[in-house]
Amino acid sequence: MSYSISELEKAAMEIRINLLKLCNKEVIHIGGDLSLTDVMTVLWLYKINYDPKNIKDENRDRFVLSKGHASAVTSFCQAALGCFSPEDVINEYAKDSGRFSMHSCNIVNPFVEVSTGSLGHGMPIACGMAAGLKLKNNRTSRVYTVMGDGEQSEGSIWEAAMNAVHCKLGNLVAIVDNNGLQADGYIDDLTGLGNIADKYRSFGWNVVEIDGNNIEEIKKAFDSLPSPDSDVPTCIIAHTVKGKGVDFMEDLQRWHAGKITDEQLKEAVDGLEKAYSARWQS
Amino acid sequence: MSKSYLRNVIGEYMSVLGEKNDKVLVINADLAATCRNKTFKEKFPGREFSVGIAEQNMVSFAAGLSLEGFIPFVFSMAPFLTMRACEQVRTDVAYGNKNVKLISVYSGVSGGISGATHWGLEDIGIVTSVPGIKVIEAGDKVQAQKILELSVQYDGPVYIRCSVEPCDDIYEEGTEFSFGGSKTVYEGNDGAVLCAGVTIGYALEAVKEVEKETGKRFRVVDLYSIKPIDKQAVIEAAKTGKVIVAHDHNIYGGLGSMVSKVICEEGLATEFANIGVPDRFDAMAHAPYLYEKYGYDVKGIKETILKMI
Numbered sequence: 001m002s003y004s005i006s007e008l009e010k011a012a013m014e015i016r017i018n019l020l021k022l023c024n025k026e027v028i029h030i031g032g033d034l035s036l037t038d039v040m041t042v043l044w045l046y047k048i049n050y051d052p053k054n055i056k057d058e059n060r061d062r063f064v065l066s067k068g069h070a071s072a073v074t075s076f077c078q079a080a081l082g083c084f085s086p087e088d089v090i091n092e093y094a095k096d097s098g099r100f101s102m103h104s105c106n107i108v109n110p111f112v113e114v115s116t117g118s119l120g121h122g123m124p125i126a127c128g129m130a131a132g133l134k135l136k137n138n139r140t141s142r143v144y145t146v147m148g149d150g151e152q153s154e155g156s157i158w159e160a161a162m163n164a165v166h167c168k169l170g171n172l173v174a175i176v177d178n179n180g181l182q183a184d185g186y187i188d189d190l191t192g193l194g195n196i197a198d199k200y201r202s203f204g205w206n207v208v209e210i211d212g213n214n215i216e217e218i219k220k221a222f223d224s225l226p227s228p229d230s231d232v233p234t235c236i237i238a239h240t241v242k243g244k245g246v247d248f249m250e251d252l253q254r255w256h257a258g259k260i261t262d263e264q265l266k267e268a269v270d271g272l273e274k275a276y277s278a279r280w281q282s
Numbered sequence: 283m284s285k286s287y288l289r290n291v292i293g294e295y296m297s298v299l300g301e302k303n304d305k306v307l308v309i310n311a312d313l314a315a316t317c318r319n320k321t322f323k324e325k326f327p328g329r330e331f332s333v334g335i336a337e338q339n340m341v342s343f344a345a346g347l348s349l350e351g352f353i354p355f356v357f358s359m360a361p362f363l364t365m366r367a368c369e370q371v372r373t374d375v376a377y378g379n380k381n382v383k384l385i386s387v388y389s390g391v392s393g394g395i396s397g398a399t400h401w402g403l404e405d406i407g408i409v410t411s412v413p414g415i416k417v418i419e420a421g422d423k424v425q426a427q428k429i430l431e432l433s434v435q436y437d438g439p440v441y442i443r444c445s446v447e448p449c450d451d452i453y454e455e456g457t458e459f460s461f462g463g464s465k466t467v468y469e470g471n472d473g474a475v476l477c478a479g480v481t482i483g484y485a486l487e488a489v490k491e492v493e494k495e496t497g498k499r500f501r502v503v504d505l506y507s508i509k510p511i512d513k514q515a516v517i518e519a520a521k522t523g524k525v526i527v528a529h530d531h532n533i534y535g536g537l538g539s540m541v542s543k544v545i546c547e548e549g550l551a552t553e554f555a556n557i558g559v560p561d562r563f564d565a566m567a568h569a570p571y572l573y574e575k576y577g578y579d580v581k582g583i584k585e586t587i588l589k590m591i
Binding site: 062107114117120121124129130131132135136160162167 | 307328329331333334336338339342343344345346347348349350351352354369370373374377378
C-alpha cells in the first residue's frame with residue numbers, strides 16, 4: 001500500500017494512542033513499545049509483504065519478534081493491517097483465553113510466526129528461517145527480526161550474527177531498537193556493549209544507522225534494503241527514545257513496564273495529537 | 283554376540299533418510315566428525331549446516347528451519363545439547379511443537395576418559411521434564427534405524443540418546459518399534475531387569491548367569507521409549523515382585539525415576555532397585571571401569587539380583 005509520510009505518522013500516532021489505552025488497563029512494556037512504534041508502523045503498513053488473509057503464503061515476508069516483550073506494539077501494527085481489530089487487542093490482552101499477552105504466543109495467535117519472550121532466541125530462529133527460504137530457492141521473501149539493544153548482551157545473538165554471515169543470509173533484516181535503556185537502567189551504566197553498529201559491521205553485516213523515530217528515515221532505510229537474493233545480512237540500528245512521544249515517559253527506566261492513570265492517558269493522548277497537528281495541520 | 287557403534291549406525295543411516303526425504307537436514311556444532319555425519323555432508327551438499335561451536339544457535343536455527351517445512355536433525359554430545367542449549371530445546375523446539383529431532387551421542391558416562399564435562403548424566407531428567415518431547419534411548423542397531431525412521435514420520439520434537447560404547451546386536455532386521463513401546467528381550471517371572479541402551483546387553487548376560495547358578499529366571503525389558511514409557515510393561519514387571527532398573531544416567535531423573543513413578547502411580551508393591559550413576563561426579567575413566575564401579579555392568583546387575591533373591 002502506498003502511504004505518505006503524514007499518513008504513516010498519523011498511523012504511528014494512532015498505534016501509540018492504542019498502546020496508551022491498553023496501558024491504562026494493563027501493565028505493558030510501554031517504554032519499549034513506544035520506542036519501536038515508528039519502525040514497526042513503517043514495517044507493517046508500508047514495507048512487509050504479508051496478507052492477513054493468507055498468512056501461510058509461501059511468498060510472504062516472515063517476522064520474528066526477538067524482543068518478545070514488544071508484543072503490544074506488534075499486535076497493534078498487525079491490527080492496523082487488518083489481522084484483527086485494535087479493540088480485540090485491548091479487550092483480550094492479559095485475559096485468560098485471550099489471544100494477546102505480555103509476550104506473543106503462537107498457540108492462540110496464528111499471526112505470531114514464533115512465540116518469543118526469553119531474549120536472544122528470535123534472532124537465531126530468524127536465521128534458521130532465512131536459511132530455510134534460501135534452501136527452498138525462495139528468492140523474494142525476507143525475514144525481519146526485531147531485537148532490543150539490551151538483548152545484545154545475550155551470547156546467542158552473536159552466535160547467530162556469525163552464522164548469518166557464514167550462511168550468506170541476504171534475506172535477513174535484523175533491526176535493533178537502540179533506545180539505550182534496559183530493565184535495570186541505562187545500558188552504558190550496566191554493560192560494556194559499546195557501539196552496536198561497529199560490532200555488526202565487524203561481523204560482516206551490512207549496517208544501516210537511522211533515527212528510528214523518524215518515519216522518513218525509516219522508510220528510506222527499508223527502500224534501500226539489498227535484494228533478498230543477495231548474500232549479506234542487513235542490520236538496521238534504529239536509534240530511538242524509550243517512551244517516545246509521551247513527555248513524562250521519555251528516556252526513563254521507570255517506564256520499562258507499567259500502567260497509567262486516566263489523567264496520564266488524557267495528558268499523553270493530548271500531547272500526541274497536538275504534536276501531530278503542529279507538524280501537519282498548521 | 284556382535285556389537286555395533288550406534289553413533290556410526292545413526293550417522294550412516296542419516297544418508298538413507300536423506301535419500302528418502304529431501305526435507306531431512308543435519309545440523310552440527312563442530313561435531314560432524316564425532317557424530318559421523320561426514321557421509322551425509324558429502325552426499326547432500328547444502329543440507330548439512332555447521333553453525334560453529336554454538337549449541338544454542340544450533341537448536342534455535344534448527345527451529346527456524348523446521349518452520350520452513352524442513353526436518354532438521356540436530357547432533358551433539360548429550361551434555362552440550364541438553365544443558366548448553368537447554369532453554370532453546372524447551373522454548374524454541376518444544377514450545378510450539380517444532381519438528382526438530384535432537385540426537386545425542388555420549389550418553390551416560392560413555393564419554394569415559396573425556397571426563398565429566400562430556401558425560402550425559404542428566405539429559406533424560408532434563409528432557410523428560412520438558413513438555414511434549416518424545417525421549418528415546420537407542421540400544422541396538424536395528425532399533426536405532428527404526429527409531430530414526432519413526433522420527434521422520436512423526437511431526438514433532440524427538441530426543442534420541444545413544445552411547446559411544448558398542449551395544450549388542452539384539453534385534454533381527456524388520457523388528458518393529460514404536461513411541462511408547464518396549465521389548466521383552468528375555469522372558470522370566472522371578473523378577474525383572476528394566477534397562478535401555480548399553481545396559482540391555484549387561485542385563486541379558488547377568489540374568490543368564492543367575493539362572494544358571496540359582497534356577498531363578500529374571501525377565502529383561504528394553505524400555506527404549508523413556509517418554510512416553512510403556513506403563514503396561516512396568517506394571518507386568520512389578521507383578522513379579524522384584525524390579526531392578528539398570529541405566530547409564532544419574533539415579534535421579536533417569537529411567538529409574540520414570541519407572542518408579544509408574545510403580546507409585548499404579549500403587550504396586552514390589553522390591554525395587556535403581557542402579558545408575560550414584561549421584562556423584564568422578565574423575566575421568568574408561569566407561570566399562572565406571573560401569574563396574576557404579577554397579578550396572580554384568581557383575582553389578584548380577585549382584586543386585588542375587589541380593590534380591
